[in-house]
Amino acid sequence: MHELALMGDILSLVEKDVKERNFTKVNQIHLIVGDLSNAMPDALEMAFEIYRASGIPFLTEDSKLVIEREEAKARCVLCNEEYIPDQRLALCPHCGMPTGKIISGETLQVRSYEGS
Numbered sequence: 001m002h003e004l005a006l007m008g009d010i011l012s013l014v015e016k017d018v019k020e021r022n023f024t025k026v027n028q029i030h031l032i033v034g035d036l037s038n039a040m041p042d043a044l045e046m047a048f049e050i051y052r053a054s055g056i057p058f059l060t061e062d063s064k065l066v067i068e069r070e071e072a073k074a075r076c077v078l079c080n081e082e083y084i085p086d087q088r089l090a091l092c093p094h095c096g097m098p099t100g101k102i103i104s105g106e107t108l109q110v111r112s113y114e115g116s
Helices: 003-020 041-053
Strands: 026-034 059-070 073-076 100-104 108-115
Touching (some): 003 026, 041 059
Parallel strands (some): 026 059
Antiparallel strands (some): 026 108, 073 100
């Protein structure tokens, strides 16, 4: 489960900013996770719970993880049809060619966090 390592990296980024702002706790972390990002939201939530239970100083028992899903979208470079791909390389439903350019759904980022 690489989501455990991903969550560790996310928490390291948040921790760095928390220290710069002299915060002592984080109430909520808001992530954007794309359908094609190779990260599973449920596994990220489980990883967050593991880290929270491990006693990270800036996370409390009330700290929350909010995940916003980013839908995958592609646009065919031949016919300009926009569609929802089920994988990175998908056939255009209009012309049948595998020439789609991904325009959303690959994001994995911290949108924001709330702390004090």
